Amino acid sequence: MIHRRALLAAGSAAVLAGTARAQDAWPTRPVSILVPFVAGGPSDIVARVIAQRMSMTLGQPAVAENRPGANGEVAARAVARATPDGHTLLVGSIGVFAINTALRPTLGYDPVREFAPITLAVTTPNVLVVNAQRVPVNTFQELVAWLKANPGRTSYSTSGVGSSDHLTMELFKQETGTDPTHVPYGGGAAAATDLIAGNVQLSFQNLGTVAAHIQGGRLKAIAVTSRQRHPVLPEVPTVIESGIADFEVTSWQAAMAPANVPAAILARLNAEATAALKHPESVQRLEQIGFTVVAGSAADYSRFQRAEIGRWRRVVQTAGIRPE
Structure with missing residues (x-):
């Protein structure tokens, strides 16, 4: 029994040591943040905010790279198939991470199974x-x-x-x-x-x-469509105020990594991305164009994403929407 306990303890120590090494070693080269749309849009703005701040803290450059095509599918497939070591990330929209899977049954990636959540970045x-x-x-x-x-x-x-x-x-x-x-x-x-x-x-x-x-x-x-009136348009009522209960809709941007990225690296990615988004200069820049910074936990984003997929699948099916 003592021998078995010693083996278990040694195994646990090895796992912890390996986790620490993985976290300490990352990043070993520049971090690529793919953006599934052209420059200047919401995903691009958020990705560049994250990249700018991460480059200051990681000891390696973080570079936003625009990879548009097929309503986000080109970039999403590239990241889903990338080596899961934390060096290739994706910042994308509600369309990429929720609506596409509801709208397109032959979608070439699975936004839940093939990705690891980092954080819900912003909503608007x-x-x-x-x-x-x-x-x-x-x-x-x-x-x-x-x-x-x-x-x-x-x-x-x-x-x-x-x-x-x-x-x-x-x-x-x-x-x-x-x-x-x-x-x-x-x-x-x-x-x-x-x-x-x-x-x-x-x-x-x-x-x-x-x-x-x-x-x-x-x-x-x-x-x-926010739950409360928005500070950019404080005189404009919400749809909820206007009589439709629970009509809360946000367009949002999130950060994801390929599935199977080590847990220690994912934790570091969450810490780095949320710190970048919550930096006072980032908050000021994003709020000026109507974004609300969320920058929460990976678990919170995962629950939110799954709920959004279910919600928009119901809307798509009810409306009979078909992709062009």
């Missing part, structure tokens, strides 16, 4: 906006009544099929019994531009995309 609400010249309403209830009074004659813009703003509108339609026609665009900027031009009447858009247009009077904000 969508904003229900209208063209004030085309839609003579001021409140959420007035908008719903107007849509019901004009069936088949209204349309809404989105940044693309399966985007956060698309599914938010589909959820709105399901909750209100309205049915404006979907007009997808190649990004939020184009969707907002055509709304301003009056070619469509309404849209749910990311706060960062439309805040300046709202403040400049080019669009009218009807409601935000």
Whole structure:
């Protein structure tokens, strides 16, 4: 019995020593943070905030690399198949880590099984906006009544099929019994531009995309999808305030590593990424463009991600949405 205990103790010590060595050894070369979209978007901004701060603390460069394609699938597949040693990471969106799996049954990666969570980085609400010249309403209830009074004659813009703003509108339609026609665009900027031009009447858009247009009077904000009013638009009520219980929707960005990265390295990645995001300069920069920094535990993000996948799968199935 004593011999067996000694062996178990020795084995435990070896595991702890190996874990410590793995953590101490990482990183041994530059850390690549893949971004599944072009430069300048939310995922790119968050990845560069993390990379900048991590480069100051790791002793190795951390480099954000844009790898766009197939609505995030190109970068996601590359990271899922990378060596799980903590040197290749992915910062992606709600689309990459939740909506894609609900929308595309033949998706070439599994955002749960093939990745290890690091942290939910930031969230931002969508904003229900209208063209004030085309839609003579001021409140959420007035908008719903107007849509019901004009069936088949209204349309809404989105940044693309399966985007956060698309599914938010589909959820709105399901909750209100309205049915404006979907007009997808190649990004939020184009969707907002055509709304301003009056070619469509309404849209749910990311706060960062439309805040300046709202403040400049080019669009009218009807409601935000956060649980509480947002400090960027404190006078705009929430959808929950406006009568739809639990209508909380956020567009979000998260950091992931390939599955099977050693636990010690994952813990270090969480510590480094959350410290980078919570740095006062990072918080100021991100909040200025409408993001709320979360930067929590890997376990909290894992639970959140699974709930989001289930939620948007139900919306996709109810709406009968098919990828283009």
